[in-house]
Amino acid sequence: MKSSLFLTVLAVAAAVNYDEVLRSPRLSVKEFHSFAVQQDRHYTTTESALRYKIFRRSMEFVNSENKQDLGWESELNFFADLTTEERGQWLGLNVSLAPTSAPASSLALSEDPLPDTVNWIAGGRVTPVKNQGSCGSCWSFGATVALEGVYAAVGGKLKNFAEQELLDCVYEKRSGCRGGWHTTCYDYSRRNNRLAITANYPYTATDSDRGACDLSSVPDGLQSAKVTGYTGVDQGENFHLQALAITPTAVAFEVTNSLHMYRSGVMKDRTCRGSVNHAVAAVGYSPTYIVVKNSWGAAWGDSGFVKMARNHHNCKLHDYVAYPTLQATSDSDTDPESVQCDYDPEANPGPTPGPDPKPDPDCRDEFEGWCRPEPAWCDKPVYFEKLCRKTCGNCVEDPTKKPDVCPSGTVRCPDGICKHEHMC
Template identity: 40%
Template structure:
């Protein structure tokens, strides 16, 4: 058994070091780049090809460094993002403030005493198949629709429906802005609420990666069992998000970095973010180790379109801007379900140890460690101030998921 383990470790190290070895050889680098282009079906002119090679090498260095680490639970790959410029990568995002004044939402404040230890709505057949926003910054529509679909399916006399991101893309900012330049998830729910709670089905309003004339009034309303009457903003901490996911899917936002875009599999803990939310997705499950998220970059990205975020980490702002729709049942039965996802969680997180300690400030750097208040209260993980139990010495984890001295807990 010991010999077998040693051989497996050696094989893993050899595989992980292979890309580093390739990058040390200009000829091997060119061959690997050529194979990448063939696999991705890419072809460039001479001048552009030199630029793309530079992009590929930069991505390959990130992948090689990450995958050679033995203390990590995430694996990266040279996917379709590997040769993109920053501007091109940004077209696959779209979470921004193009819209103007926001209505004040209701805030989730109740604490669920019976929150289950883990929930996976994909296992229950209550998450639709993976979708692809393509190079249009419409993630905000996919996040909003994902936050609706599971909750709608959970209603009595309802079914899993594939709702139309295209209606939101065309209609939410009609005459004001191009939806491919970004938007906000909650304004999708506001649009529906202002239009009788409606939203079309994808089958009736097919997605195209372009903002066109709004046809919402001309398409059949697929909101049969319930209507959207508003939205709920989830409190800005991990536990509140977990409690909301326990009740159904939610739309969440975070900063999608280049590191994240090269994700392949495993439980990700991104330390490269700077603090700017730029991408919206859908949280559809959790365990004690991770939060399961459905992305909108197609099934060839990540774990068949999904990503798992490490618990006990800020996850580049994942808990700061989360919502779900406020639904009002109609009493009308909907028994026409659409296709559910076929995603199955890979069994590859054996190197992972749950991290209870966490940073409370999403922009923690080593510079913050010079200030004892920041180091212990807000940047405990970054500053190595974690102790057994998850909080710095002399503090406890309060009910709002924040480490404080006991007398300071709410």
């Protein structure tokens, strides 16, 4: 083992362009050597050069994030030397597979006050963090978290349900690792009146291509409660919090570079501009954040979790919320109960949040009357950040941006241009 690790380091070192290294911090090279060993990654001489450059960009990104007092801390984790395509394999939400029919029921907004804090982890309705690996199966993991939470309440036992059955059987004519949609899992369990537990159907991070999906030898885990459908939740944080006060929820949002490198703290990502691409689950909230359980293992983030800021869109976290509906049966559950998750959101508060953006009184659209407040426009950075700022609701000043100071010997004239004072 030691010799193979040594060869890995030698291969990495041999491929590095040392002309480039001499123009950059030496520390990054040393950290890359250690990183390759720690991650047990064995690259060819040619590949290690590419990995080193990706690692360097990741290091620069993390250092930049941590200097801005954003309210969360970033770190170099196992994503640090992966390409964009490889990182995408850890997602898997496919919007094209979203159902076109309405859910079995919809949550009505109540006028009753909500609890200040909800914690389904402490309530014993959340299993430990799982790891989907480089298989686009996030949709099955987000769905099972919510199912496990509802089953614990209706069926009376916390159980670890099998993502692999969903991966193999929900989409029989396509690979589950190519993505899916979280609510289709509940439709599958309702139609087939079943879902195994992980102990009887272990996760392999691959679609085993079972053909007709023969489950005759795999016992059903939905013993004391059956899935009857799912409840859809209208868009918006108020609706989402009301659902979270009832149960853990299956949700979707857009993953950005900031989320990939998240370590701790309360995240308020302002860099998302596209469509949702990842399914996760929300398992509680506090007055300042929402607790989200991810499926990238406990080594990622805050022990596998991320805390997302309240009163923020969180990259569409509140747009695709649902949870399954179950009905109790007269059968007793003979399966063993799952171990409960022991994560404490308050144990690692992270850095102190930085300032929020302030309103920009001079905000305007570059072309008045031309912009339209719709995703086709505002999801594009050039419109959101410049051409259509007012229409797209981006009339804020960046608190991390350095003050616009005129060069030495000049002043800002009434026309807003820096000139020598006698030229104003």
